[in-house]
Amino acid sequence: MSFERNGQSDRPGIGQVWGCVLVGGKSTRMGAPKHLLESNGVTWLELILSRLGERAEKVVISGNNIIPDSLRDVTVVHDVPGLYGPLAGILALFRKYPGKSLLVAACDMPDIEVAALDWLLDFRSHDVRAVLPDLNGDGHVEPLLAYYDHSCLDLFEKAALSGLMRPGWLVGKPGVITPQPPVLIRSSWRNVNSQEDLGS
Numbered sequence: 233m234s235f236e237r238n239g240q241s242d243r244p245g246i247g248q249v250w251g252c253v254l255v256g257g258k259s260t261r262m263g264a265p266k267h268l269l270e271s272n273g274v275t276w277l278e279l280i281l282s283r284l285g286e287r288a289e290k291v292v293i294s295g296n297n298i299i300p301d302s303l304r305d306v307t308v309v310h311d312v313p314g315l316y317g318p319l320a321g322i323l324a325l326f327r328k329y330p331g332k333s334l335l336v337a338a339c340d341m342p343d344i345e346v347a348a349l350d351w352l353l354d355f356r357s358h359d360v361r362a363v364l365p366d367l368n369g370d371g372h373v374e375p376l377l378a379y380y381d382h383s384c385l386d387l388f389e390k391a392a393l394s395g396l397m398r399p400g401w402l403v404g405k406p407g408v409i410t411p412q413p414p415v416l417i418r419s420s421w422r423n424v425n426s427q428e429d430l431g432s
Contacts, residue, residue, distance in 0.1 A: 249353065251284025251335045253277060254321045254376065255295035268300065269342075275300055276342045287349045288335055294321035295339075317397040318376060319388065326385040338376035340423045348420035351413060352379045361387070361407030364400070367421055369412045374421050375399035383407070 255277060269276050277300065281291045292307040293299060299308055309328055311320035322336060335352065337344060355363045361381045364373035375398070384402070391401060402408045413421070 248289045248332055249287070249335055249356075249379075250325075250329065250332045251281070251288030251291040251337070252294050252321070252325055253280050253284065253291070253337050253339050254318055255293055255297040255299075255339045268298070275302075277339055278303065279342055280337050280339060280344055281306065283344045283346060284335055284337060284349065286346050287353060292325065294325055312392070315392055315397065318399050319391060319397045322380060322399065323385075323388045323392055326380075326382065326388055330385060331382050333382045334380045336376060336378055336380060338423060341377055341421065343422050344377060344420045345417055348377065348413065348417045351417060352377075355379065355409060355411065356381075359407055360409055361405070362402055362409070364403060364408065364410050365413050365421065366410040367413060367418055371403075371410075373400050373403055373410050375402075376423070377421050381407075 277293070281293070281303070285291045290307075292309055293303070294309050294311070296310050299306075309321070309324050312324045312327070315323065318336070318338075322334065325332070325334060333356075335349060352363050352365075356379070360379075361383050363379040364375050365378065366373050378399070380399075387402060387405060391397075403410060
């Protein structure tokens with residue numbers, strides 16, 4: 233199964249965007265690996281990679297979990313040892329692929345639409361280091377369907393040294409913006425953490 237695209241960013245000097253699905257969680261509340269759950273016979277991991285692949289030059293998987301054989305050709309990057317949570321996966325990618333900006337998605341967000349990815353990418357500029365959506369305009373950002381420019385590497389390194397594990401700590405840093413998505417695409421940020429969430 234291939235998810236690759238050819239081409240560069242259409243904004244000179246900004247560079248490539250890669251898509252990344254984080255699969256490092258333990259899925260404790262779900263009781264089964266969330267990235268292996270299926271919709272219409274397709275795993276959520278495959279589904280999300282496919283969505284990201286519609287806008288990213290390359291897609292990768294970040295985490296230490298089991299990966300289906302159907303995705304054996306997709307690059308897997310293991311989390312940074314000694315760290316946990318999304319920071320461990322995102323920092324591992326920035327270290328391995330410096331200069332690549334990231335569209336990051338959690339593996340428990342099966343409703344992602346390409347329109348939401350377009351919305352995130354529309355904010356790209358030389359002055360924007362990260363786009364963390366604030367769904368309700370109340371200051372609570374969604375860091376796991378978000379855009380991180382390659383220039384965030386130093387911020388993530390500092391977070392790792394300080395023990396700050398959640399990407400939300402980026403809020404308030406220069407170049408980090410927290411826009412509110414339009415209502416029509418907010419369902420893309422629905423995350424499914426438990427069996428009860430599956431029916432919501």
